[in-house]
Amino acid sequence: METVIILVFVLGYLAITLEHSIKIDKLIPALVMMAICWALIALGIDSFPQWFDSAKHSLLDNFGLIGHEEKMHMMEETLLHHLGKTAEILVFLLGAMTIVEIIDYFDGFSTIKGFIKTKKKSKILWIFAFLAFILSAIIDNLTATIVLISILQKIVKDREVRIWYAGLIIIAANAGGAWSPIGDVTTTMLWIGKKVTTGHLIGYLFVPSLLCMLVPTFIASFLPAFKGNLDQIEEETDKPKSKYSAAMLYLGLAGIVSVPIFKTVTHLPPYVGMMLALGVVAIFAEIYSSSKFSISSHDSEESDAHAHHSPVHHSLSKIEMPSILFFLGILMAVAALESLGILFGFATTLQDTMPMLGTELHHGGVSDLVVLLLGVGSAVIDNVPLVAASLGMFSEPIDNELWHFIAYSAGTGGSMLIIGSAAGVVAMGMEKIDFFWYLKKIAWLAFVGFIVGAAAFMVTRTLF
Numbered sequence: 148m149e150t151v152i153i154l155v156f157v158l159g160y161l162a163i164t165l166e167h168s169i170k171i172d173k174l175i176p177a178l179v180m181m182a183i184c185w186a187l188i189a190l191g192i193d194s195f196p197q198w199f200d201s202a203k204h205s206l207l208d209n210f211g212l213i214g215h216e217e218k219m220h221m222m223e224e225t226l227l228h229h230l231g232k233t234a235e236i237l238v239f240l241l242g243a244m245t246i247v248e249i250i251d252y253f254d255g256f257s258t259i260k261g262f263i264k265t266k267k268k269s270k271i272l273w274i275f276a277f278l279a280f281i282l283s284a285i286i287d288n289l290t291a292t293i294v295l296i297s298i299l300q301k302i303v304k305d306r307e308v309r310i311w312y313a314g315l316i317i318i319a320a321n322a323g324g325a326w327s328p329i330g331d332v333t334t335t336m337l338w339i340g341k342k343v344t345t346g347h348l349i350g351y352l353f354v355p356s357l358l359c360m361l362v363p364t365f366i367a368s369f370l371p372a373f374k375g376n377l378d379q380i381e382e383e384t385d386k387p388k389s390k391y392s393a394a395m396l397y398l399g400l401a402g403i404v405s406v407p408i409f410k411t412v413t414h415l416p417p418y419v420g421m422m423l424a425l426g427v428v429a430i431f432a433e434i435y436s437s438s439k440f441s442i443s444s445h446d447s448e449e450s451d452a453h454a455h456h457s458p459v460h461h462s463l464s465k466i467e468m469p470s471i472l473f474f475l476g477i478l479m480a481v482a483a484l485e486s487l488g489i490l491f492g493f494a495t496t497l498q499d500t501m502p503m504l505g506t507e508l509h510h511g512g513v514s515d516l517v518v519l520l521l522g523v524g525s526a527v528i529d530n531v532p533l534v535a536a537s538l539g540m541f542s543e544p545i546d547n548e549l550w551h552f553i554a555y556s557a558g559t560g561g562s563m564l565i566i567g568s569a570a571g572v573v574a575m576g577m578e579k580i581d582f583f584w585y586l587k588k589i590a591w592l593a594f595v596g597f598i599v600g601a602a603a604f605m606v607t608r609t610l611f
Contacts (some may be wrong), residue, residue: 148192149487155183156480160532162570163477167566174469177476183224184483192218198225199488199539206488224484229482230425235339235418236332236478237471242421243329246399247290247312248376248462249432253389254292258398263302266376269368275312276364280357283570287401288324288331288558292316292570295575303377306578311372314589315364315420316598320563320570322360325353325558328407328417332474333534339417342539342550345407351551352608359559359600363592391435395428402428412500430456470569477532486537518552519601522560526567530557548608555604 159180163173188195198210198221212219245411250256259282264272275295283291293315303309324330328338328345337343366372389395401426411421436458484490525533534557561568565575565585574580 148187148194149489152184152187152483152487153489155180155187156484159480162457163532164527168248172469174473174476177473177480179476181476181480181483184480188222188257188487189219190508192222192608197488198514199486199490200225213216225486226482229268229479229486231479232340233475233482235416236336237474238333238420239335239339239421240471240474241466242418242425243287243403244290244466245459245462246284246402246425248465249428249458250395251294251465252432252458252462252556253395253435255399256298258393258396259294260301264297268373268377270374271375271377272364272368273311275316276319278314280323280360281299282322283323284327284330284352285403287329288459289569291323292320292573293577295320296574297415300577308372309386310376310580310584311367311370312577312590313578313580313587315367315430315592317568317571318363318589319360319411320594321559321562322356322596324570325359325555326356329403331558333530334554336415336478336531336538337550337554342538343554344412344546347546348551348554349606351548351604352555354553355600355604357605359555359596362599363596366592368593369538379515389435395432395435398431399428406470429459432462451535455458463492467505473545478535481532481535481539484536490536490539515552515605516585518549518556521553522556522597522601523563525557525560526563530561530568533557551608552604553600553601556597559593559600560599563597581611 156538159176161177162169162171162180166173194214196211196217198207200207207221210218222342259278262278263271265271267276279288279291279295282294286294296313299309299312303312321331326349327332327341328334328348332558333344335349336416338345403421405424406417406420409415409423410417413419481490521533521537534553537553537557541549561571565571565580565582571585575582
């Protein structure tokens, strides 16, 4: 039965990886894979020789001797435990996405466009690289990429030039997302999973992530694509922005940034702080929009009318539910493999067979090479299941440098292929960037940045 479950997972994983080839949205195989894996566990619960207690992070003793009813109860408890942990991540992401959509409702991101006053291509490259690096740390790398490419489309007329900028934005956004607990889904998973803390994450990864962005940008600034001036900076043709756009931008960003502070002070899970931030931002959004303030209405016509001009209702209708469902599917599918002790066994085998490269990581002797390969792997396959698997594979304590290296590798390694990160996929869609063009022109820059940052991490980790 274990073999069948692994086969279902591999086939589902393959379907996710080949999303663009088979033309099936990756959320579908993720959900099907999750449901089938848990169904097979329920049907074959008596045939499994071991069970992994996720709360204690160890294999249960004498699992085979336990009765059927107790095993089923244990499986239900484990399923509930994993659903709770997954829900923490999903509710957190829903809150962050809604705040970003509220900022966008007030055209808040157009304020950023006002920072760009030059026509020189290399200067614009540096401005966008730093904006991507900083913004992605606050509003996550996917959203930062969408915002900056939208601005780029209003500034750079020539698409051939624009896709070069888009390529460097992907690298900078992924680098920026790696050092912030709210900058990348995988980093958020490690943070909510109590593997890293905000202070140590920034301390370990800020310099490596910064170098991962600076080195490719510096090299690119000498390439022919960034020589000279832009032909034309297009005039603003959009509708006049809201008079509250700047206020909502700063309020929304401040709300998201306050979440790690809230967690540090109260020791409550991050999603509680995110819900508070969303509530505060929503209050101002409703006041600024001059709409009727009502949380709910029994009158459906009144409620529908309110939804048309309520920024909160409008923003909730625009958040990306397919992504949320994909994370639910993939995290719960990985949880199935973890519960059977498969990931734990795989990690042990990996540590025993892989050669050590460089300094051995403390508490577990996990090879640096393993983590670097995980980074390269995240360019080929989705980094979310890779990090989800690593959470089940390794048992190092909180703030062990292994977790920080995983956060860096999974976060920045995806830049090496355009399909390797959410930022790359969305840029590919927005600008119709060719996979092989990116592989030829941008991938080597991303690889250089990844290696330089990884080398810097190996130095900076000795300081802690």
